[in-house]
Amino acid sequence: MRSRTRVLPWSWLVVSMLLLPGCAAAPRNAAGVVRTYYVAADEVDWDYAPGGADGITGRPFGAIAAHYMEPGPGRVGRVWHKAIYREYTDSTFRTLKPRPPEWAHLGILGPLIRAGVGDTIVVLFRNNASFPASMHPHGVFYQKDSEGAPYHDGTSGADVADDAVPTGGTHRYVWPVPERAGPTAHEGSSAFWMYHSHVDDQADVAAGLIGPMIITARGAARADGTPKDVDRELVVGFLEFDENNSPFFDANYARYAKPLPKAPKPPADTVFGVLVQGPAMESSFRETMNGFSYGNLPGLTMKQGERVRWYLMATTDFEFHAPHWHGNVVTIADMRTDVASLTPMEMVTADMVPDNPGTWLFHCHVAPHLRMGMQALYTVLPKVAMR
Ligand SMILES: [Cu+2]
Numbered sequence: 001m002r003s004r005t006r007v008l009p010w011s012w013l014v015v016s017m018l019l020l021p022g023c024a025a026a027p028r029n030a031a032g033v034v035r036t037y038y039v040a041a042d043e044v045d046w047d048y049a050p051g052g053a054d055g056i057t058g059r060p061f062g063a064i065a066a067h068y069m070e071p072g073p074g075r076v077g078r079v080w081h082k083a084i085y086r087e088y089t090d091s092t093f094r095t096l097k098p099r100p101p102e103w104a105h106l107g108i109l110g111p112l113i114r115a116g117v118g119d120t121i122v123v124l125f126r127n128n129a130s131f132p133a134s135m136h137p138h139g140v141f142y143q144k145d146s147e148g149a150p151y152h153d154g155t156s157g158a159d160v161a162d163d164a165v166p167t168g169g170t171h172r173y174v175w176p177v178p179e180r181a182g183p184t185a186h187e188g189s190s191a192f193w194m195y196h197s198h199v200d201d202q203a204d205v206a207a208g209l210i211g212p213m214i215i216t217a218r219g220a221a222r223a224d225g226t227p228k229d230v231d232r233e234l235v236v237g238f239l240e241f242d243e244n245n246s247p248f249f250d251a252n253y254a255r256y257a258k259p260l261p262k263a264p265k266p267p268a269d270t271v272f273g274v275l276v277q278g279p280a281m282e283s284s285f286r287e288t289m290n291g292f293s294y295g296n297l298p299g300l301t302m303k304q305g306e307r308v309r310w311y312l313m314a315t316t317d318f319e320f321h322a323p324h325w326h327g328n329v330v331t332i333a334d335m336r337t338d339v340a341s342l343t344p345m346e347m348v349t350a351d352m353v354p355d356n357p358g359t360w361l362f363h364c365h366v367a368p369h370l371r372m373g374m375q376a377l378y379t380v381l382p383k384v385a386m387r
Contacts, residue, residue, distance in 0.1 A: 032118035032177070035225070038088040038097075039111055040126040041133045041197065041209055046082040046108060048286055048293045048373075055295025056361070056375050064371055065294050067283055075283045076256040078293075081248045082208035083129040085110025093126045102232075105299035108291025109237055110211020113195065114225040115140075117182035117218040121175040125165060131247050132164035133209055136198035138347070139191065140175040140215070148173065149198035164199040182217045183349075186334070189220040189227040192235075192311040192347045205316045206245035208291070210237070212311060230351075231306040236289055236297075237313045238321040238342055238364055238374060243284040285372065287364070293373030300378035304357045310350040314342040321369065327360035328352055328380065339365060357382035 049069050054061050061069050071077035087097040087110075103112060115121050121140060127133045134148035144155045150163035165171045183191040193213040197204030212235045216227050226233065243249055289297045302308050310330065312323055321342040329338045330350035340348050357380045364374035 032116070032120060034120045034122055035113075035115045036122045036124070037111060037113055038090055038093060038124050038126075039085050039135065039211075040088060040093050041083050041129040042086045043081065043083050043129055045079055046084070046208065046291060047079050048288060048291060049078045049296040050292075051296045053294075055377065057295075061294065065373060068286070068372060069294065071256050071258055073258045074260045075258070076243065076252050079256065080243055080246070080252050080286075081255070082108070082246065083131075083133065083204075083248075084108055084208040085135075085211045087111035088126075091124055093128075101299070103235075103299075105297060106212070106235060106290060107297060108208055108239070108288070109235065110195070110209070112235065113211065113213040114216070115177045115213075116216045116221045116225060117177055117179055119177045121173075121177060121213075123173040123175070124170065125173060126170050127165040127167055129207070129209075130167055131203075131207075132166055132199045133197045133204060134162060134165055134171075134199050135173050135195050137173070137175050137193065137195040137213065138345070139193035139213070140181045141178050142173070142175050146173040146175060148195075149201075177215055179218075181215045183215075188309065188349060188351060189229050190214050190216045190233075190309065190349070192313070192349050194313050194345070194347060196316070201316055202242075202245050203247050206242050207247055208241070210239070210315060212237070212313065214311065227309070229307060230309045232302045232308045233311065234300060234302070234308065234378075235311045235313070236300070236323070236362075236376075237291075237315070238323055238369075239286075239288045239291060239313075239315045240317045240319045240369075241286040241288060241291075241315070242317055243286060244281055249284070287369040287372035287374040289362075289364075289374060289376045292376065295375055295377055297376035300362065300376060301381065302354060302378070303381045304354055304383040306354065308352040308354060310352060312340055312342060312348040312350065314344055314346055316344050319344060320366065321374070322365035323362070324365045325352070325360065325362050325378070327356045327358060328354045354380040356380060 069078040089095045089097050125135050136148035144159040145162050148162050162171050197209035323340040325338050330352045332350045359377050359379045362376050362378045
């Protein structure tokens with residue numbers, strides 16, 4: 001076992017020297033800063049429709065929506081016990097960091113981790129969940145002690161301490177941000193990534209452990225890390241949560257579902273190679289945007305004429321999505337459209353300059369997902385006329 005040297009809050013040059021000795025490919029940049037985040041996996045009771053009604057129709061849940069959102073025989077309804085990432089103010093993990101109003105729409109997603117090319121991200125992770133969890137990042141650089149995924153890779157000792165942080169445990173993940181984590185010259189000024197728990201990838205994400213990460217190009221960020229040429233950023237995960245795969249399924253079923261007319265519960269079965277729990281299987285899928293279904297996602301607001309950047313992502317299920325904006329158009333990879341596409345865990349950046357004020361539908365165009373509640377509203381406030 002070789003000893004590890006921990007990162008110091010200096011420049012990335014120092015970080016590179018400490019963490020990547022002798023590595024010719026090591027990215028280095030003297031101008032970068034260390035951005036530290038305190039993130040815990042916490043267990044919460046999550047409400048997929050806190051408004052208690054269908055925000056798209058403006059009415060009580062219809063028959064299909066009620067099937068998913070209201071408890072019934074063998075059905076859990078809209079509240080499920082879950083595990084989610086939450087940000088704290090410091091290493092004591094006593095005080096939650098308030099989420100600013102412009103990011104209220106993140107919902108079930110973990111804290112926004114943001115950095116610029118040349119920076120180093122340090123995450124002190126505390127696992128308050130009742131099962132082993134980790135933080136596995138996409139896009140940024142990591143060595144084996146910061147990958148957050150256990151598999152037979154020949155490592156040991158400190159290099160596996162990140163793999164599965166036990167309940168009550170803490171791990172420091174160090175993620176340098178090289179050029180390849182930022183946008184290419186043909187993209188906009190920021191690139192979109194994500195992080196999620198990867199101990200048992202499917203179960204961990206089904207539980208809710210997933211979050212967003214934005215990397216701004218070198219020299220393209222304001223002091224707070226936001227891209228200078230963007231007025232409003234929005235992150236929307238088209239997140240399918242298969243609660244059958246959550247480690248809390250049995251507890252949720254026992255706590256919330258009403259008894260089936262015929263006991264006992266039918267035996268578990270498999271669908272696509274996954275164990276499922278009988279009658280609750282289909283009604284336990286949640287088609288959400290940031291953890292909200294049927295128009296319950298709040299805070300997707302912007303002003304007419306603003307430079308708006310949407311960051312879209314999906315989860316790890318057997319899923320694909322077709323996010324569609326009504327009322328306005330976007331540019332994705334230099335192509336103008338109003339429908340994006342997302343495969344599992346795909347990350348997409350879409351730029352919009354809304355010219356059409358109003359409250360508009362934003363939904364997945366995959367018909368079953370539409371029916372199962374993958375719908376939200378976004379609002380473009382009219383530009384105030386200048387005299
Ligand atoms: Cu979809």
